[in-house]
Amino acid sequence: MAKLHIVNKSPFERNSLKSCLGKSKEGSTILLIEDAVVGALKGTVVADDLSSAIANKNVCVLGSDLNTRGFTEAEILDGIKIVDYAGFVDLVAEHSNVQSWL
Amino acid sequence: MAKLHIVNKSPFERNSLKSCLGKSKEGSTILLIEDAVVGALKGTVVADDLSSAIANKNVCVLGSDLNTRGFTEAEILDGIKIVDYAGFVDLVAEHSNVQSWL
């Protein structure tokens, strides 16, 4: 059963998204929350890394944290799914373990 | 009068050293303390950045923080000066302002 990986720090400031991408398997899910949501934006220096991840992993972003920082669905990369807290709970229930990359 | 820039986070985890290197002037001093001291080690992926910095800035590392993490003078890049807390105080006094890159 696939795993859920959670990243909460901006990829422009920390290495935790990079570390997560390098140590998560194909078919797993990556959820961006808190300051990590800006990693989902179009046209950034990490957009290529995210696009590669989208090719073989499920990448999600917590919508309320995106809105909190002034962004909406229109501004994020195609292929990244927006979830609310209820969707966050579903992701945790649907995967067999959760790893937070702190 | 030249400025003192202080970095306290590992360059493998955070972008603060990179940010400091990009926004400090020639002739200024960069002091690595706390978790940033590992940036001074030989043979790392940031050694080239440090070597470039050494060419036109004074780079120092807090010796007690280096020892705390298991390293000594023998393991750091040539051209980086080791200071103790008294030397840290001198650096602050000798420069006209101090910026901590948090």
Added chain:
Amino acid sequence: MNFTLLINEGPYQHQASDTAYQFAKAALEKGHEIYRVFFYNDGVNNATRLAIPPQDDRNITENWAALAKEHELDMVVCIAAAQRRGMLDADEAGRQGKDADNIHPAFRISGLGQLVEGGIQADRLLTFGD
């Protein structure tokens, strides 16, 4: 399904406790259970009953306390981490000869074994930190 939540940062300084609270609320609304909320590292600071946040801001401790009351949550503060940071209940303060205590009654103090047991007993353990 039931969850154990581990919270490693104090209130306000980091979003960790806010996120965990929103997650817990959503999980309970969907009919899941929270086996335990364990406060560790600076997370123990969430348990203070002395905080007075600005009136236009959330009160993180009271939010947790209200949720715990409504759903009978087991909210555990690690004793070792709490002692290091000056978080005491009345019993601890008495035992240690301290003249005051500051832990909100919605929280209880216990050992790290409660975290490991939470990981064993719950279907999922989630960490919220920095």
Added chain:
Amino acid sequence: MNFTLLINEGPYQHQASDTAYQFAKAALEKGHEIYRVFFYNDGVNNATRLAIPPQDDRNITENWAALAKEHELDMVVCIAAAQRRGMLDADEAGRQGKDADNIHPAFRISGLGQLVEGGIQADRLLTFGD
């Protein structure tokens, strides 16, 4: 020369307060003066008098208190940051209707203006944070 020190992180969780303490000690030994030590953000948590660290570890608050006593340091805790995080002195607790207080007598509570004034009056202002 005199220095104002700004400390933005709590004890133990980050090295910031330790580094600031070692710096202050070294500066005083060299004959410099500390104009003020200002505790902001989670830094206010350094002022608790309730901490009981393990016996083989340093007691950060008591280290600061001893240094302050020896050198008559002005150690100021930001009132707004302290209220948010449940750090109160007896006066504040009384005013706010809280049943306990936890600030060590070596520290005093005041406003953010004390930080800006510290930056104006001292020869150097240094920030210790995360």
Added chain:
Amino acid sequence: MSEGIKKFMFMNTKAPYGTVYALESLEVVLISAAFDQDVSLAFCDDGVFQITDNQKTDGSGMKNFSAAYKALGDYDINKIYVEKESLEERGLTMDNLMKLTYEDEDDDWAEKTSMYLVTRAELADLIDEQDVTISS
């Protein structure tokens, strides 16, 4: 520097909401206005996210403090530097940011921008001129 006046720069390098630094730094900035110093703000690295437009915190429950940046002009704090390279790395332009302005009392209270887009090299020069740099 002028007699008794120091150049204070507040360096904003961190994203808002994930940590409290942006909010509590802004509180210091507002207080500093009372001291008649030469105050400026720099937004670089993830600090540029502090002043994005349209922040909506209903869903997260965080306190929305973004409106307070718009009050800076009323406090005569009108030198706000935004680093160009930091915007570019994050896929942003000045259009993503709030419009921070002040009313110029020397020009019939005309509304003028407080925001200056500067290169990394220009920001390095500005940092080098400061007497006090408070970063978070």
Added chain:
Amino acid sequence: MSEGIKKFMFMNTKAPYGTVYALESLEVVLISAAFDQDVSLAFCDDGVFQITDNQKTDGSGMKNFSAAYKALGDYDINKIYVEKESLEERGLTMDNLMKLTYEDEDDDWAEKTSMYLVTRAELADLIDEQDVTISS
């Protein structure tokens, strides 16, 4: 998984001393030994600095807790994975690290290494097998 036994992995990704996470995580690890679970530790990213040899804290005044890692074998915690790429990026080899060992009761108490050098891909496989992952 075996009946009632879960696979617990403690992910150590942060440098020691600058923050408390390494020290307080180790306290959880030691407690976990009492619960008869399948416990392993991973050291990757800056976590590899937690187990460098010759840590000397006299000058910094920090509490030196490095000796406690050497006690892990006595607690029957003897699966310690170190990520090869993380060492290389930091100019380190296994020679920079403490030698963590245990005594094998099934082999006349012979002293054996607890440490396994694994590639990033191998560590990803190990992470994927866990029931509980506690990270800091």
